[in-house]
Amino acid sequence: MSQSREAEVIAGLVAKARAAQTIADGYDQAGADRLVAAAAWAIMEPVRNRALAELAVRDTGLGNVPDKIQKNHRKTLGLIRDLSGAKSVGVIADDAALGVTEIARPAGVVGAITPSTNPGATPANMIINAMKGRNAIILAPSPKGYSTAALLLSYVHEEFDRIGAPRDLVQLLPAPVNKALTNELLQQVDLVVATGSQANIKAAYSSGTPAFGVGAGNVSVIVHRSADLAAAAERIVRSKTFDNATSCSSENSVVIEAAVYQPMFAALAAQGCVLLSGDEKAQLQAALFPAGKLSGDLTAKTAGDIALAAGLARAANARVLMVEESGVGPEFPFSGEKLSPVLTVYRADGFDAAAAQVAAIYSHQGAGHSVGLHAAPEAADALALQLGLTLPVARVIVNQAHCIATGGSFDNGLPFSLSMGCGTWGGNSFSENLGYRHFLNITRIARPIAPRNASADALLSAYLAETGRNGAAFSLKP
Structure with a gap:
């Protein structure tokens, strides 16, 4: 044409x-x-x-x-x-x-x-x-x-x-x-x-x-040492396996505090996750990222199908394939979005280190989208506020199955949507759903109202006093 x-x-x-x-x-x-x-x-x-x-x-x-x-x-x-x-x-x-x-x-x-x-x-x-x-x-x-x-x-x-x-x-x-x-x-x-x-x-x-x-998805979720690990694992796996992880809101990385690293692995294993060895990780990488790019043939397939395609017969019944990682960037393809039931696991020495790890991941891919947090209710509010104040994310999802919650859910207050704005962090013009x-x-009609005059002295006096100019005078010349 x-x-x-x-x-x-x-x-x-x-x-x-x-x-x-x-x-x-x-x-x-x-x-x-x-x-x-x-x-x-x-x-x-x-x-x-x-x-x-x-x-x-x-x-x-x-x-x-x-x-x-x-x-x-x-x-x-x-x-x-x-x-x-x-x-x-x-x-x-x-x-x-x-x-x-x-x-x-x-x-x-x-x-x-x-x-x-x-x-x-x-x-x-x-x-x-x-x-x-x-x-x-x-x-x-x-x-x-x-x-x-x-x-x-x-x-x-x-x-x-x-x-x-x-x-x-x-x-x-x-x-x-x-x-x-x-x-x-x-x-x-x-x-x-x-x-x-x-x-x-x-x-x-x-x-x-x-x-x-x-913006691009590449969601990370943090597991705090106070989290209910069984509940967190269930939510993560429920989200990661929903529609074979077609959602941009599916978890791609889980950052676990060192204090609960091994117990969280046990909780994830109880949900059907299989942790791959170093050699198996290399096999999966070769199958999932041929020539360094995500395979369209394995996108949004079941974990079992992906395992068989990679020659990992022992993981044929897995619900999620897990790989441990420490690096971030193009040379570490598991640090990016996978659009499949493959979960990258990072270990962090404390919550601040976990947040820093997420920031590093988002500097590679996923900035602006959202971050997940699993923590005890009494700790979650302060931790979520810290993430919201410091990470380049438009949404902080607390103690929920991430891909189900991010686009609105009947048990949270976000509006239902399948398109999530990621703000300037993600190269977008908006940051809400x-x-x-x-x-x-929107057309606005503006009518005259009683004047709402402003005083420069009242509005700027604190600043002028702070900067040593208390005697500054204001005047308007015709």
Whole structure:
């Protein structure tokens, strides 16, 4: 397809999206919420959910069907819970004291890049957030995830037909999706939201279009000497094995305080983790990182399948493969993201050393994303605050299964999302979980209020006294 042809194709999609979005712009809050419910039911209806999960695993080769079913349902249910009652149409806030009224307006036409790791749940999440703001959205899925996105789109359109909503509010790039077509989409839409490879994120941010993109995952979790080791091991393994570690929020390294190093290994072994010897680690490295790069063939496979591929028959029944490490950086590939049930273990002499080890890991990969902490409740608050004040992370997850908690959970207060902003640490323009407000423009009406005059003397007197200039005078010349 020539460049002019690609531009023409995208222009056609965008034109249809704008026409549909003009209709949606006239919807009231109930109409926007009806769009949300329709898009949610498109993936949550049990028969459809299973069909999407089965197709995703078949065509991407990533993850497993039961966990994808759970993810599709749970992430969507949590999102619509968060959106229930939220104002996204018309006046959404009115501060009489400040004389400021806020009005929600659509962003317009959204271009959404979605990954192969979550080819159903992530597009659904983006569609629902876009619909909450009465936007139109055009999906640019990964090639492997295209079939799942296409099936999801058919379900969304079926639901839109039931409520009389325009189908063109949600569209999909034509197959085969390629970089040139996707890049042209980024040029013509009003807003870009991108989840997936860092190459896609870079393309989004360099497109010249306002963009929200996420940072690289490479989550580390610290096990403090006060932790309930059995509970910590269960949470870590539950997170690390969920959907075969397709999530960017899955633990990649666990940093264990020396005082509980061996007991924590025993707790992890009780959960089905197998620690590899030095020779076995070398075998795994050769299989998992051929030519120094993560193998796509072993991404998001079970630990047993990875073990057999590496010639490690004794670990064929492992739930998680563990390797000990002390170094960080490209020459230590296990210090990076593995997207598989492989866990790197570091030993630290105390909590400060553990935090420093995490900082070193994030200086290599994963800055901005999140860190996990397992500690006794009476110690956890102070330790979590220390991590939040010093590490380059947007989230500190305390005593939870990390990949389940980071994107929102029914037992924590984070909003449900499959796209986690990593702030400037991760090269992102935002540091919270992507949500419906990122899909809105806000218009503010400002009215006259009683003057709130300021006194330079009152505001600067402490500073001037501190710097020895108590007698400084202020004057305003006409």
